[in-house]
Amino acid sequence: MSRRLPTIHRITEHDAGPYRLERLDLEFANGERRHYERLHGRGHGAVVVVPMIDDDTVLLVREYAAGVHRYELGLVKGRIDAGETPEQAADRELKEEAGYGARDVRVLRALTLAPTYMSHQAHLVIARDLYPERLPGDEPEELEVVPWKLDALHELILREDFSEGRSIAALFIAREWLRMQSR
Numbered sequence: 001m002s003r004r005l006p007t008i009h010r011i012t013e014h015d016a017g018p019y020r021l022e023r024l025d026l027e028f029a030n031g032e033r034r035h036y037e038r039l040h041g042r043g044h045g046a047v048v049v050v051p052m053i054d055d056d057t058v059l060l061v062r063e064y065a066a067g068v069h070r071y072e073l074g075l076v077k078g079r080i081d082a083g084e085t086p087e088q089a090a091d092r093e094l095k096e097e098a099g100y101g102a103r104d105v106r107v108l109r110a111l112t113l114a115p116t117y118m119s120h121q122a123h124l125v126i127a128r129d130l131y132p133e134r135l136p137g138d139e140p141e142e143l144e145v146v147p148w149k150l151d152a153l154h155e156l157i158l159r160e161d162f163s164e165g166r167s168i169a170a171l172f173i174a175r176e177w178l179r180m181q182s183r
Contacts, residue, residue: 003029004029006026006027006028006029007026007027008024008025008026009025009026009027009033010024010025011023011024011025012025016039018041018042019039019040019041019042020039020040020042021037021038021039022037022038022039022040023035023036023037024036024037024038036117037117038117038118038119039117039118039119039120040119040120041118041119041120043079043080044079044080044081044082044084045079045080045086045120045121045122045123046077046078046079046080046089046120046121046122046123047077047078047080047086047089047090047093047122047123047124047125048075048076048077048111048122048123048124048125048166048167048170049075049076049077049090049093049094049125049126049127050075050124050125050126050127050170050171050174051075051076051094051098051100051102051127051130052126052127052128052130052174052178053100053130053147055178055182056149056150056151057147057148057149057150058075058147058148058150058171058174059076059098059100059130059145059146059147059148060073060074060075060145060146060147060148060162060167061073061074061075061076061097061098061143061144061145061146062143062144062146062161063097063139063143063144064140064141065164068163070161071161072161072162072163072164073146073156073159073161073162074162074164074167075166075167075170075171076090076093076094076097076098077093077122077166077167078092078093078096078097080123086107086123086125087105087106087107087125089123090102090105090123090125090127091105091127092135093137094127094130095133095134095135096134096135096136096137096138096139097137097139097143098143098145099132099133099134099145100127100130100131100132100133101130101131101132101133102127102128102129102130102131103128103129103130103131104127104128104129105125105126105127105128106125106126107123107124107125108124108125108126108173108174108177109123109124109173110122110123110124111123111124111166111169111170113165113166122166124169124170124173124174126174126177126178150171150175150178153171153172153175156171
């Protein structure tokens with residue numbers, strides 16, 4: 001069923017550090033009025049990169065995750081800088097975090113974090129035909145690069161140090177996309 005989007009009567013904005021908090025005064029098609037809050041990032045979006053060192057192996061990185069105060073295994077990811085395309089941002093982040101560039105960089109789709117209250121989107125990018133190249137990044141320490149076979153994803157998703165939802169979703173989406181390409 002297709003529904004008409006709620007009418008926005010008013011938006012009130014508040015500064016929330018790296019985000020802008022908006023309070024929306026909404027009216028739904030049935031006449032119900034509600035207030036919703038949403039967060040908007042102050043940037044140009046982000047990328048989550050699935051770097052394939054060969055047809056069967058993805059490169060993961062281990063880095064400190066302040067939100068859970070531990071080292072977490074995941075995909076290369078980062079912000080899109082002003083003037084960059086998602087493809088350019090993915091290639092730059094790959095060079096900064098994993099020490100590789102990519103000759104074949106493709107956006108597969110956008111992923112959201114929590115679409116009921118955040119506008120943030122990350123572009124899922126697959127990077128292939130990798131070559132060694134390192135750029136200085138903003139990480140406080142060099143990241144450990146960990147090759148992982150795609151046919152062992154069932155083992156990876158059970159690890160306590162691999163918990164980020166975007167990385168989990170991105171790997172399964174990329175694996176299916178790669179399977180479709182090989183047919």
